Amino acid sequence: MKLIRTYLNETIEIMQKMPVADIDAVVQILNRARENGNTIFLAGNGGSGATASHFANDIIKNTMQDGKPPVKCVPLTDNMPIIMAIANDWDYSRIFVEQLKPLAQPGDVLIGFSGSGNSANVLKAMAWAKENGVTVVALGGRDGGKMQALADVSVIVPTDSMAQIEDGHLIITHMLYLSMMGDTRPAMM
Numbered sequence: 092m093k094l095i096r097t098y099l100n101e102t103i104e105i106m107q108k109m110p111v112a113d114i115d116a117v118v119q120i121l122n123r124a125r126e127n128g129n130t131i132f133l134a135g136n137g138g139s140g141a142t143a144s145h146f147a148n149d150i151i152k153n154t155m156q157d158g159k160p161p162v163k164c165v166p167l168t169d170n171m172p173i174i175m176a177i178a179n180d181w182d183y184s185r186i187f188v189e190q191l192k193p194l195a196q197p198g199d200v201l202i203g204f205s206g207s208g209n210s211a212n213v214l215k216a217m218a219w220a221k222e223n224g225v226t227v228v229a230l231g232g233r234d235g236g237k238m239q240a241l242a243d244v245s246v247i248v249p250t251d252s253m254a255q256i257e258d259g260h261l262i263i264t265h266m267l268y269l270s271m272m273g274d275t276r277p278a279m280m
Contacts, residue, residue, distance in 0.1 A: 101250075102258055108249045114263060116244045117202075117228050118270040121162075124200045124226075125154070125271065130163040132195060132225075134187040134213050135204030138257045139230075140168040143204050146264040154271050162271070165194065167216070187216035197224025205229075206256040208236020208247075217241040230263060232256030 124131055131150070133143035147166035154162045167187045168174075174186045181189070191201065201220040203213040208231035217227050221241055229235070229242035232250060239245045248259030 098255075101252075102255050105248065105250045105252075105255055105259060106262060109259065109263070110246055113244055113246045114266055115270075117246060117263075118267055120200055120226055120228060120244065121150075121267060121271055124198070125160055125162050127198055128160060128163065129198045129200060130165055130195070131200045131202065132191060132216075132220075133164065133166045133168065133202050133204070134216050135168060136210050136212065138253070139204035139206060139210075139260065142257060142260045142264060143168045143202070145261065146202075146268070149264060150268045150271070153268050156272065167191070184211040184215050187212050188219045191216055191219060191225075195220060195223065195225050198226075200226045200228060202228040202230060203238055203242070204231075204260055205236065205238055206232045206253045206260075208233065208238040210238075214238055214241065230260050232259070 121131060133147055135143040144166045147164045150162050150164050167190045170190070173190060177186045177189045201216060203217050205213045208229065214237055217238060218241055220227050227242045229238040229245040231238055231245060232248040235245055235247045239247070246263055248256045250256060
């Protein structure tokens with residue numbers, strides 16, 4: 092019971108320190124991409140990859156609204172045959188960038204998820220995106236790692252706890268799609 096209370100209290104404290112202005116800047120980027128018909132790409136490993144996939148589900152399904160354009164979103168985490176072929180034939184650090192190359196266009200958005208901010212495959216995709224006119228968003232933790240320098244906007248969960256960084260990323264993605272929906276949230280989702 093003590094661990095549960097401690098974890099909850101720590102997580103509440105971390106969430107209260109979230110960079111609200113940075114999260115709002117990401118909302119503006121995503122809304123602009125939606126309005127302009129651009130694609131939002133998502134990349135991450137392990138738990139961060141699961142969050143990327145979860146966010147794709149949420150953002151595509153829950154932002155379908157009459158009178159608003161659909162959100163184009165591609166989780167680069169989900170095409171396992173492509174990921175395995177790239178990792179096996181070339182290198183694991185290229186699994187996201189090689190998917191971006193034929194798909195991404197200037198004006199698109201790449202959101203990189205990495206608790207450490209130092210995942211080589213996410214960094215490689217972010218560097219390519221930045222060089223090719225794609226807006227880059229970093230969702231990180233700890234000190235932000237190397238990904239912060241590559242991002243147009245960074246949202247860093249202020250903790251060293253990977254579990255709480257991942258909690259924060261999930262909460263952030265929920266705030267992002269809910270903000271994109273405006274005041275039209277259905278009572279049950």
